[in-house]
Amino acid sequence: MNSSSTRVRRTRRAAIVQTAIESRRSRTGTGRPLPVAAYVxxxxxxxxxxxxxxxxxxxxxxxxNGLAASMLPTALRETAVLMAWVGLTTGVLGLFSAWLxxxxxxxxRRILEWALILPLAVPTYLAAYSYVExxxxxxxxxxxxxxxxxxxxxxxxxFPTIKSPSGAAFVLSMVLYxxxxxxxxxxxxxxxxxxxxxxxxxxxxxxxxxxxVTLPLSRPAIVVGVTLAMMEVVNDLGAVQYFGxxxxxxxxxxxWINRSNFGGAAQLAVTIVLVIALLIFAEQRARQNRVYATxxxxxxxxxxxxxxxxxxxLATAFCSTLLFLGFGLPFGELTFLASRSITPATLAMTAAAxxxxxxxxxxxxxxxxxxxxxxxxxxxxxxxxxxxxxxxVATLGYAIPGTVLAxxxxxxxxxxxxxxxxxxxxxxxxxxxxILSGSxxxxxxxxxxxxxxLSHSTLDAxxxxxxxxMLDAGRVLGVKGFALLWRIDLxxxxxxxxxxxTLVFVEIVKELPATLLLRPLGVETLATxxxxxxxxxLFAEASLPALxxxxxxxxxxxxxxxxxxxxx
Amino acid sequence: xxxxxxxxAILAALLVGSTSAAxxxxxxVNVYSYREPGLIQPLxxxxxxxxxxxxxxxxxxxxxxERVEAEGELSPVDxxxxxxxxxxxxxxxxxxxxxxxxxxxxRVPAEYRDPEGNxxxxxxxxxxxxxxxxxxxxxxxxxxxxxxxxxxxxxxTRPGDHVYNIGLVAxxxxxxxxxxxxxxxxxxxxxLAFPPNGNDRAQVKSILEGTCxxxxxxxxxxxxxxxxxxxxxxxxxxxxxxIVYPDAEGAGTQVNVSGAILAKYAPNKDNGEKLxxxxxxxxxxxxxxNGNYEYPVVPGVNPTELVMSWGTLNPDKxxxxxxxxxxxxxAALVDELKFNEGAQN
Numbered sequence: 001m002n003s004s005s006t007r008v009r010r011t012r013r014a015a016i017v018q019t020a021i022e023s024r025r026s027r028t029g030t031g032r033p034l035p036v037a038a039y040v041x042x043x044x045x046x047x048x049x050x051x052x053x054x055x056x057x058x059x060x061x062x063x064x065n066g067l068a069a070s071m072l073p074t075a076l077r078e079t080a081v082l083m084a085w086v087g088l089t090t091g092v093l094g095l096f097s098a099w100l101x102x103x104x105x106x107x108x109r110r111i112l113e114w115a116l117i118l119p120l121a122v123p124t125y126l127a128a129y130s131y132v133e134x135x136x137x138x139x140x141x142x143x144x145x146x147x148x149x150x151x152x153x154x155x156x157x158x159f160p161t162i163k164s165p166s167g168a169a170f171v172l173s174m175v176l177y178x179x180x181x182x183x184x185x186x187x188x189x190x191x192x193x194x195x196x197x198x199x200x201x202x203x204x205x206x207x208x209x210x211x212x213v214t215l216p217l218s219r220p221a222i223v224v225g226v227t228l229a230m231m232e233v234v235n236d237l238g239a240v241q242y243f244g245x246x247x248x249x250x251x252x253x254x255x256w257i258n259r260s261n262f263g264g265a266a267q268l269a270v271t272i273v274l275v276i277a278l279l280i281f282a283e284q285r286a287r288q289n290r291v292y293a294t295x296x297x298x299x300x301x302x303x304x305x306x307x308x309x310x311x312x313x314l315a316t317a318f319c320s321t322l323l324f325l326g327f328g329l330p331f332g333e334l335t336f337l338a339s340r341s342i343t344p345a346t347l348a349m350t351a352a353a354x355x356x357x358x359x360x361x362x363x364x365x366x367x368x369x370x371x372x373x374x375x376x377x378x379x380x381x382x383x384x385x386x387x388x389x390x391x392x393v394a395t396l397g398y399a400i401p402g403t404v405l406a407x408x409x410x411x412x413x414x415x416x417x418x419x420x421x422x423x424x425x426x427x428x429x430x431x432x433x434x435i436l437s438g439s440x441x442x443x444x445x446x447x448x449x450x451x452x453x454l455s456h457s458t459l460d461a462x463x464x465x466x467x468x469x470m471l472d473a474g475r476v477l478g479v480k481g482f483a484l485l486w487r488i489d490l491x492x493x494x495x496x497x498x499x500x501x502t503l504v505f506v507e508i509v510k511e512l513p514a515t516l517l518l519r520p521l522g523v524e525t526l527a528t529x530x531x532x533x534x535x536x537x538l539f540a541e542a543s544l545p546a547l548x549x550x551x552x553x554x555x556x557x558x559x560x561x562x563x564x565x566x567x568x
Numbered sequence: 569x570x571x572x573x574x575x576x577a578i579l580a581a582l583l584v585g586s587t588s589a590a591x592x593x594x595x596x597v598n599v600y601s602y603r604e605p606g607l608i609q610p611l612x613x614x615x616x617x618x619x620x621x622x623x624x625x626x627x628x629x630x631x632x633x634e635r636v637e638a639e640g641e642l643s644p645v646d647x648x649x650x651x652x653x654x655x656x657x658x659x660x661x662x663x664x665x666x667x668x669x670x671x672x673x674x675r676v677p678a679e680y681r682d683p684e685g686n687x688x689x690x691x692x693x694x695x696x697x698x699x700x701x702x703x704x705x706x707x708x709x710x711x712x713x714x715x716x717x718x719x720x721x722x723x724x725t726r727p728g729d730h731v732y733n734i735g736l737v738a739x740x741x742x743x744x745x746x747x748x749x750x751x752x753x754x755x756x757x758x759x760l761a762f763p764p765n766g767n768d769r770a771q772v773k774s775i776l777e778g779t780c781x782x783x784x785x786x787x788x789x790x791x792x793x794x795x796x797x798x799x800x801x802x803x804x805x806x807x808x809x810x811i812v813y814p815d816a817e818g819a820g821t822q823v824n825v826s827g828a829i830l831a832k833y834a835p836n837k838d839n840g841e842k843l844x845x846x847x848x849x850x851x852x853x854x855x856x857x858n859g860n861y862e863y864p865v866v867p868g869v870n871p872t873e874l875v876m877s878w879g880t881l882n883p884d885k886x887x888x889x890x891x892x893x894x895x896x897x898x899a900a901l902v903d904e905l906k907f908n909e910g911a912q913n
Binding site for chain 2: 070071074136137138152153154155156161163164242243244246254256257258259260262341410411413414417418421431433434437438516517521522528532535536537538540541
């Protein structure tokens with residue numbers, strides 16, 4: 001048997017299989033899903049924004065834009081200043097720490113390298129509450145200062161005010177730098193060491209290499225990380241309210257809650273969406289330059305340059321300080337407060353809220369992963385460009401603050417309930433009541449919008465890695481439609497489904513602003529419980545549920561470390 | 569076709585067993601409460617004992633009236649228990665309330681209830697000055713006083729657009745008119761020690777810190793802090809301040825209220841009215857007002873001894889509906905003066 005005839009036979013067999021697949025695909029329509037489904041998804045996911053846009057225009061045309069006009073300049077300015085400071089601080093700290101752990105060796109580097117992402121487990125509002133407990137007048141630091149100096153009031157000594165815009169910028173930066181750190185670290189690990197070596201060969205020292213090679217090259221990674229950090233700033237409600245910053249999100253909340261002005265809130269919300277669109281646009285622009293950034297030469301492994309004694313310990317001190325401020329301090333403060341406040345009452349309160357949170361987060365994860373799977377199928381490499389574009393738009397909810405999404409859902413869901421009740425009354429004299437707006441359906445909806453990007457990107461990546469061969473094999477064997485999903489997609493994607501589910505689960509546990517506005521009456525989650533207590537100066541009472549949120553937040557961080565270590 | 573849909577719908581109804589159907593029993597009353605469970609539950613329990621009417625209560629946070637508005641005609645709620653004249657008036661403005669047919673409404677002074685009976689106050693909440701025991705010597709202060717140059721850099725309060733402060737500013741507009749209030753509020757802003765943030769308790773904490781000498785706050789926080797066993801350090805905050813009733817010898821101190829609303833689509837209207845009637849009885853007034861160190865709204869019922877030890881409340885008599893009518897102006901004034909950005913000169 002000569003090789004050419006084998007090749008011919010193989011080619012022919014491949015062609016037959018290919019034809020079989022093509023013909024099945026054209027019959028079942030599973031290969032190139034109609035982009036219509038993708039468009040419907042965009043509409044469903046985009047409903048709150050469309051509604052708000054409509055309401056904003058409506059109220060503006062009705063001449064009611066005095067509120068937005070008077071609140072907007074301050075809100076925009078305070079938001080922009082906060083974003084700028086957090087962007088700058090997280091950018092510098094994240095980049096520098098990532099550069100240190102990937103390029104050098106110093107005491108404790110192996111632990112610090114993974115531990116530096118731990119602050120991601122601390123939601124911004126919890127960081128705010130625990131920092132205030134720690135640094136405020138009655139906190140341990142100032143107590144010590146007064147003990148040492150004999151001072152009695154703040155008139156006797158100077159201490160920075162934590163409840164201020166600069167305090168907010170500092171605290172938010174301390175828990176958000178890991179976005180930049182993680183992006184830059186991944187980038188540096190992919191990056192060949194050859195460029196660095198070349199720079200060194202040409203006589204550049206460590207700092208010169210950093211400023212003229214590393215910094216310019218890693219710009220796209222920095223931008224990605226900083227953008228994510230800034231989106232968290234815009235999304236945050238609990239921390240800015242606590243620090244007294246009149247950011248856009250805080251102003252939207254008071255406009256709706258304290259002034260019952262839906263039109264004004266909608267106008268402000270549309271502004272925030274525009275700010276975010278600008279951010280995404282900037283990020284996309286920065287990504288376009290990735291061509292030169294992905295240069296990779298596997299023959300030159302990344303080298304960890306051993307730092308000298310002094311420099312080495314300096315690097316250790318820098319990274320550990322960062323870790324302490326972002327994770328150690330808030331976690332320690334929460335643990336201390338929680339240990340002091342364990343009583344039957346707080347335990348019962350925590351257990352009740354914990355159970356509600358668990359139910360919500362699990363159902364939310366199932367829904368978000370289900371829609372994520374659908375979206376990943378719709379945006380599979382074979383589907384049309386327009387379907388893929390539509391899915392990209394549908395996943396943009398991760399960038400929209402929870403306050404805005406919740407505001408945009410309140411009215412449409414109420415209307416839907418009303419119409420449905422009228423229909424059932426007409427058909428069967430039956431009034432089912434509030435099905436969407438008064439139940440957790442509203443929450444599941446908003447979680448799906450906000451966390452679709454998480455589940456979609458995880459599943460999309462897994463589907464790309466898996467390829468289509470198994471699906472094709474299944475199709476040749478006559479499996480189609482739902483059975484294909486059940487028998488091939490679910491088993492082959494199960495690790496990714498689990499991973500996506502875990503990510504969404506944790507994000508829901510941490511989520512505050514949307515839950516606050518859309519939760520059914522009487523529903524209290526860990527996050528809303530902590531928020532309510534903190535806002536009446538009773539945060540210590542809620543330190544146990546707060547600690548619970550952080551512990552749950554640690555799950556994905558630890559899992560990802562576990563998996564990446566196993567892989568290497 | 570319609571028949572089979574009908575069967576389906578009925579089947580679905582049986583399967584879903586919707587909550588609103590369960591809530592709408594005739595021997596029950598559905599309550600949405602902004603007020604905390606510790607205060608409300610004992611009252612509802614004794615109401616059930618007296619009348620046999622079981623109260624289903626949902627405790628909710630901010631945005632309660634907006635929520636009821638969104639629920640529209642499907643809302644299962646009968647009685648809404650909330651705080652602040654803003655919420656009470658907005659319930660009427662948004663059309664989610666209806667006149668309460670309860671004789672007990674007459675027990676409440678006319679200035680503390682809606683002329684058409686759409687809401688009624690259940691307790692009075694005085695907004696007063698918390699003065700530093702160490703750094704403030706004055707024992708009587710008027711509203712005008714704190715706008716004077718002697719208070720430069722010494723005042724503090726929560727954000728100006730919080731409902732409690734909107735209530736205060738609206739009250740001043742009702743008493744003084746817009747122009748005088750604008751002038752006063754601008755001067756108060758310029759006397760602020762730092763840009764407004766935090767809640768009423770946090771301001772009292774600032775007095776202990778020494779960053780603020782005179783805070784604006786509601787009286788009942790004094791009681792809540794003094795008796796806070798869960799966070800005993802708040803006793804120190806409270807101990808640093810004493811209460812001064814503004815304009816005590818003049819036109820009187822501004823009071824806000826907590827109150828009850830009868831929902832427009834109340835499925836158990838009669839039971840709702842019975843509940844409100846009950847809450848205005850002497851016994852219930854005692855429990856309701858005293859549980860949170862507030863002032864009973866029914867004349868002749870006394871506040872707790874602790875509350876009386878702070879001084880005598882001489883409440884400003886401006887009808888609350890008049891105050892409520894100035895809320896929008898008050899909010900606009902707070903924005904116009906950029907009150908939340910703190911002192912400007």
